Amino acid sequence: AxxxxxxxxxxxxxxxxxxxxxxxxxxxxxxxxxxxxxxxxxxxxxxxxxxxxxxxxxxxxxxxxxxxxxxxxxxxxxxKTSEHRWIPVEERLPEDREDVLVCTKKGWILVAWYGPRGKRWHIALSDACMIHEDIAAWQPLPEPYRPEE
Incomplete structure (x- = not known):
């Protein structure tokens, strides 16, 4: 993947x-x-x-x-609006299974979703998962590109 x-x-x-x-x-x-x-x-x-x-x-x-x-x-x-800023995981977590951008404590930016039951971040499109402590912050995905009409 x-x-x-x-x-x-x-x-x-x-x-x-x-x-x-x-x-x-x-x-x-x-x-x-x-x-x-x-x-x-x-x-x-x-x-x-x-x-x-x-x-x-x-x-x-x-x-x-x-x-x-x-x-x-x-x-x-x-x-600086809440929609376009990094949100520390200590502040709050995203909705269940919502794809978001995450930033690891080592500086990697990935697409992932959070599974609240297992308290794990799941890397989108892969089977890898990261424990909660590895992720420092997250933010919603941007809107997809739409050509001007």
Whole structure:
């Protein structure tokens, strides 16, 4: 029997490092660059040029997404809804025999269902089963792909 699995060892969702910071007076500035260094007439040092270029590059990448800040916030909020998040097994278990994605404590992602009587996770499409302690979290399967009409 075959089943899909993915291992997440060491792979974490990258978070964008902030490009801005507030100084002691509450002024926004480029991270690592004092506000005074951005005033008119100041010399643009190699360090400042590299910081400005890096910030402009990140701005270009953001603009290339074509998304407005509100759309990005909505996407982030969507990803945090109960329907699309990992649910620790200590919090709750899925419905009886419902196919779900599970994440093992070693980082493997599998399709499985939980059999409450035997208190075991059953790997979908195989005879293998895992004891409850091997599974760290689960989440519902996504909706199947449907071409736009």
């Amino acid at each position: 075959r089943y899909a699995a993915r291992h997440l060892s060491g792979r974490r969702k990258a978070r964008m490092k902030r490009l801005t910071q507030k100084d002691e007076q509450g002024n926004w500035c480029l991270e690592g660059v004092p506000w005074e260094q951005l005033h008119e007439g100041q010399v643009i040092t190699k360090y400042l040029r590299e910081r400005l270029y890096g910030a402009l590059w990140k701005l270009m990448e953001y603009e290339d997404t074509g998304l407005a800040p509100e759309e990005i916030k909505a996407l982030n909020a969507n990803g």
